[in-house]
Amino acid sequence: MNDTGQSTAGAAASKRKDARRNQQTLLDAAAAIFVTSGVEAPVRDIAARAGVGVGTIYRHFPTRADLVIAVYRHQVDACAEAGPALLTSSPSAYVALERWVDLFVDFLVTKHGLAAALQTDNSGFETLHAYFLDRLLPVCARLLDAATASGEIRSGLDAYPFMRGIGNLCIGADSDPRYDARRLVALLVAGLRRPA
Numbered sequence: 455m456n457d458t459g460q461s462t463a464g465a466a467a468s469k470r471k472d473a474r475r476n477q478q479t480l481l482d483a484a485a486a487i488f489v490t491s492g493v494e495a496p497v498r499d500i501a502a503r504a505g506v507g508v509g510t511i512y513r514h515f516p517t518r519a520d521l522v523i524a525v526y527r528h529q530v531d532a533c534a535e536a537g538p539a540l541l542t543s544s545p546s547a548y549v550a551l552e553r554w555v556d557l558f559v560d561f562l563v564t565k566h567g568l569a570a571a572l573q574t575d576n577s578g579f580e581t582l583h584a585y586f587l588d589r590l591l592p593v594c595a596r597l598l599d600a601a602t603a604s605g606e607i608r609s610g611l612d613a614y615p616f617m618r619g620i621g622n623l624c625i626g627a628d629s630d631p632r633y634d635a636r637r638l639v640a641l642l643v644a645g646l647r648r649p650a
Contacts, residue, residue: 477514480504481528484521489563493522526582529561530589537593547600554597555643559636562624607646
């Protein structure tokens with residue numbers, strides 16, 4: 455291959471990398487806006503936070519449902535990838551579990567309103583739920599197993615009911631300012647500790 459062919463291939467790869475980075479910026483901005491304003495937040499607010507024009511968002515995500523689904527998948531992936539990273543970077547498996555649960559709670563807060571945004575596409579919602587379980591259950595199980603193996607938490611914990619319990623504690627957090635889901639989830643995680 456000549457220099458022109460190599461530079462063209464390099465430019466195309468660089469362009470793809472920039473496009474992925476731009477899309478990540480859009481998804482991060484949308485997730486942040488969804489947390490504070492819900493999934494029905496104006497697209498102009500998301501565009502302003504991402505530092506792009508409204509047209510750029512519509513070019514990537516033609517409908518609100520497309521954007522909500524992309525944010526959901528993006529956050530599931532980030533949460534799934536964080537688990538193994540936290541296990542290697544945290545001082546203990548229990549600390550890794552606590553930090554991962556914090557990320558999971560952040561994700562659940564963003565997820566509120568998803569069903570309403572996808573109410574016309576029940577199969578799309580079911581597909582997302584399956585994706586959620588396929589990606590996150592193994593990560594949660596690995597964190598629980600590591601904390602059990604290190605003797606920090608009780609044995610016999612199953613990832614599915616644990617995640618379901620966290621999800622249930624997060625319901626209603628956005629409708630009652632006196633309800634502190636994070637505090638209750640922290641108490642749940644602290645309750646996993648093995649008695650001294």
